[in-house]
Amino acid sequence: MVGDDLPRHDGFMRGAQRSSTVDREASLVEVLVVDDQEPFLAAARFVIGATPGFRAAGEARTGEEAVDVASSLQPALVLMDINLPGISGIEATRRVLSASPDTAVILMSTYPADDLPDDARACGAKAYVHKEDLTPDVLVAVVEGTQPAGF
Secondary structure, three states, X not given: OOOXXXXXXXXXOOOOOOOOOEEOOOOEEEEEEEOOOHHHHHHHHHHHHOOOOEEEEEEXXXXXXXXXXXXXXXXXXXXXXXXXOXXXXXXXXXXXXXXXXXXXXXXXXXXXXXXXXXHHOOOXXXXXXXXXXXXXXXXXXXXXXXXXXXX
């Protein structure tokens, strides 16, 4: 699943680049994962792979990379860590959504929701999910709009 067609965290592409948010042949929800910690990237890839109808389309490790990769991939969903090198995940979310308002962004962190920065609630993200709570059911519920925002 991770394969040679995923963008590398350094911004280089392997294989064919997709031009739409959904793989039309397989109707897959393409997901961009943004985090600077390899253990979470691996966990997120596993959860996405275990979620029917979802595909890990790419990864980024900084806020700036997130904006660039989201612009080229046009994913349907972005899992965005809040604390990133460079611009924060909150600012990266604003920029991603400014360029692509139909993209759904889930903010992710290890913070309890009550401890989130104030601007997390106003950046346009569809939901906040604690990293330990990321499951296939949560991914599906957020995309379908049945998951509470979590803020």
